[in-house]
Amino acid sequence: MLILNKTAGVFFKPSKRKVYEFLRSFNFHPGTLFLHKIVLGIETSCDDTAAAVVDETGNVLGEAIHSQTEVHLKTGGIVPAVAQQLHRDNIQRIVQEALSASRISPSDLSAIATTIKPGLALSLGVGLSFSLQLVGQLKKPFIPIHHMEAHALTIRLTNKVEFPFLVLLISGGHCLLALVQGVSDFLLLGKSLDIAPGDMLDKVARRLSLIKHPECSTMSGGKAIEHLAKQGNRFHFDIKPPLHHAKNCDFSFTGLQQVTNKRIMKKEKEEGIEEGQVLSSAADIAATVQHTMACHIVKRTHRAILFCKQRDLLPQNNAVLVASGGVASNFYVRRALEILTNATQCTLLCPPPRLCTDNGIMIAWNGIERLRAGLGILHDIEGIRYEPKCPLGVDISKEVGEAAIKVPQLKMEI
Ligand code: KG4
Numbered sequence: 001m002l003i004l005n006k007t008a009g010v011f012f013k014p015s016k017r018k019v020y021e022f023l024r025s026f027n028f029h030p031g032t033l034f035l036h037k038i039v040l041g042i043e044t045s046c047d048d049t050a051a052a053v054v055d056e057t058g059n060v061l062g063e064a065i066h067s068q069t070e071v072h073l074k075t076g077g078i079v080p081a082v083a084q085q086l087h088r089d090n091i092q093r094i095v096q097e098a099l100s101a102s103r104i105s106p107s108d109l110s111a112i113a114t115t116i117k118p119g120l121a122l123s124l125g126v127g128l129s130f131s132l133q134l135v136g137q138l139k140k141p142f143i144p145i146h147h148m149e150a151h152a153l154t155i156r157l158t159n160k161v162e163f164p165f166l167v168l169l170i171s172g173g174h175c176l177l178a179l180v181q182g183v184s185d186f187l188l189l190g191k192s193l194d195i196a197p198g199d200m201l202d203k204v205a206r207r208l209s210l211i212k213h214p215e216c217s218t219m220s221g222g223k224a225i226e227h228l229a230k231q232g233n234r235f236h237f238d239i240k241p242p243l244h245h246a247k248n249c250d251f252s253f254t255g256l257q258q259v260t261n262k263r264i265m266k267k268e269k270e271e272g273i274e275e276g277q278v279l280s281s282a283a284d285i286a287a288t289v290q291h292t293m294a295c296h297i298v299k300r301t302h303r304a305i306l307f308c309k310q311r312d313l314l315p316q317n318n319a320v321l322v323a324s325g326g327v328a329s330n331f332y333v334r335r336a337l338e339i340l341t342n343a344t345q346c347t348l349l350c351p352p353p354r355l356c357t358d359n360g361i362m363i364a365w366n367g368i369e370r371l372r373a374g375l376g377i378l379h380d381i382e383g384i385r386y387e388p389k390c391p392l393g394v395d396i397s398k399e400v401g402e403a404a405i406k407v408p409q410l411k412m413e414i
Pocket residue numbers: 046170171172173174197198199201202220221222223226325326327328329330331356357358
């Protein structure tokens with residue numbers, strides 16, 4: 001059931017003529033018989049306009065993406081109105097490219113799946129409005145998608161993974177640990193109390209002016225930090241991991257960002273340079289922040305594994321930990337998580353990096369999962385709204401905190 005959101009804004013409506021022109025641009029093959037279900041997925045929740053066509057067996061028939069990263073790097077962060085305009089400028093082309101690459105006719109689609117929550121209101125509105133027009137023209141069912149559910153289920157497209165499994169979602173806008181018991185059956189174990197790790201890395205990268213670094217000028221903040229950290233010394237200075245004494249699975253990254261900022265200011269003084277220039281010790285700072293972030297993520301995830309095993313929510317052996325979201329494409333974080341899964345007899349699975357960051361494939365696949373399970377397939381689109389804020393699953397984080405599980409120390413030699 002959809003909750004109507006009072007803050008939902010006015011949709012951007014592509015004109016009817018434009019939609020007809022768009023549909024005419026495909027060659028329709030009326031008698032073509034497709035044995036598999038096929039879903040078109042559309043993603044515009046943040047700063048990537050993405051679409052993909054995926055079939056029931058997980059074949060990606062067509063895909064297209066337009067990244068806004070470089071534009072937002074120049075403005076020093078995502079400006080919602082700019083993101084909205086870029087989605088408007090690109091959505092038709094991206095959907096068209098994904099459909100053309102798939103070589104199917106839009107009439108062969110089983111359904112259209114689109115991210116409607118959570119995310120930036122102005123961005124979500126563009127994808128939803130475009131999708132509803134298309135759904136109306138093609139007379140197809142509509143499947144509203146929760147962005148985090150899609151991140152969590154992507155692994156079932158790339159690997160054979162049965163429910164239940166533990167998922168760690170770490171990105172620019174989100175940070176959570178959840179037990180996935182079914183396609184739309186989640187128990188939320190913990191989340192960030194402030195910003196997400198990707199947001200923290202983006203802020204640190206901006207404060208370090210990495211856009212001016214010749215090797216990182218077009219990289220997202222997180223990617224730039226990972227790249228530079230390889231050349232740095234993580235022992236250069238010491239930062240205490242956040243929430244050290246809180247025996248729950250919540251996260252915090254604001255403190256880490258603030259301590260790092262102070263460190264950068266001190267270094268600027270020592271090196272005699274102004275804010276806006278790149279420090280000679282930028283790589284050391286990147287390595288330290290990345291290491292501290294990884295240790296914090298591992299500690300919270302360790303407690304989640306122990307809690308789930310203690311309550312028999314996960315098997316004692318060979319339980320699966322899935323890590324996804326933009327920050328999970330970081331290989332240092334993956335290696336840190338591997339140390340944890342080796343120590344706890346679990347298996348770590350991560351989608352390939354391009355499926356960790358936002359994409360249309362995960363939305364189309366979530367559509368397939370919901371079609372197969374018969375969940376949330378709408379034939380009447382009246383009253384559908386996007387929801388900028390929307391928690392994932394049933395929140396049991398208080399219970400996790402009350403269990404106060406002590407986590408043994410792991411040697412993080414990465
Ligand atoms: O999942 P995503 O594409 O979008 C959100 O839903 O937020 O994640 C984007 C975030 C950005 O903050 C970016 O800096 C971060 O993921 N990121 C990385 C890496 N690549 C992207 N963080 C750490 N290491 C990376 N290699």
